[in-house]
Structure formats: C-alpha cells, structure tokens
Amino acid sequence: MVILLDASVLIEAERGSFDLQQFLDEHSDDGFALSAITASEMLHGVHRATTRHRARREAFVEGLLAQIPVLPFDLLAARIHARLWADAASKGLSLGAHDLLIGAIAVATGCLVATRDRRSFPNIPGLDVVLV
Secondary structure: EEEEEHHHHHHHHHHHOOOOHHHHHHHOOEEEEEEHHHHHHHHHHHHHHHHHHHHHHHHHHHEEEEEEEEEOOOHHHHHHHHHHHHHHOOOOOOOHHHHHHHHHHHHHHHHEEEEEEEEEEOOOOOOOEEEE
C-alpha cells in the first residue's frame, strides 16, 4: 500500500529528529507519495526560511520532490473532501483545513497517511493512519 508522507514527518526529518531513511527502509515493500498540499506546505517553508537556512531547506525539499511522486487534489478528492468536511462539521469536529485536504487525497487514492499529528488525521473517517 502507498504511504502518503505528511509534512509533520518531513519537517521532523529535515530538522534531524526523525530518521526518514530508516522509515522508508522499514516500509520498503510499500510505495511512497506526497500530496500536492504537502508539497505546497514544504515549499512554503522554503520561502519562509531565513537566508541562513534557505539553501539547506530548499535542497531537502527539492530532493523529496525529485524522488517521491506527488498526488494531485482532483475531482474525486474534492468530492470526498466535501463529504468529510460536512460530516466533521455536523459532529462539531475541528480538523485542520490542510489535513482534511490531505486526508481526502489519501482516501481517494487508497493511501495510508504517515504523520506525527495525533489531532486531525486520526479523526478523519475512512483514513488509515500510521503514527510515527
């Protein structure tokens, strides 16, 4: 099964507090992907970085984008997102807007989400989550 890597995992890897290579090796039978939303979050981090950190962060992010496929937010994901969003709202659940978009992409494509976020992703119905 393909594992969609969340920004929380990638940020910790970039900071050196999570061994992404070990995680990838441990799950080598699975494929990996990023959502277009996660790609945007990571690129946003590059643009917000100080001059001192920008080159290192950009190299890290561009390396990921060159090696890991990026899944788009398409019409199927939009339909799933709308349903998940409405269901969450009717239950009074407050889920991160980006997390809900990423979750919809994962549900639409049958991916797991690898994340360190224990608030939003585990509360998205139908989403399989790997907490790291």
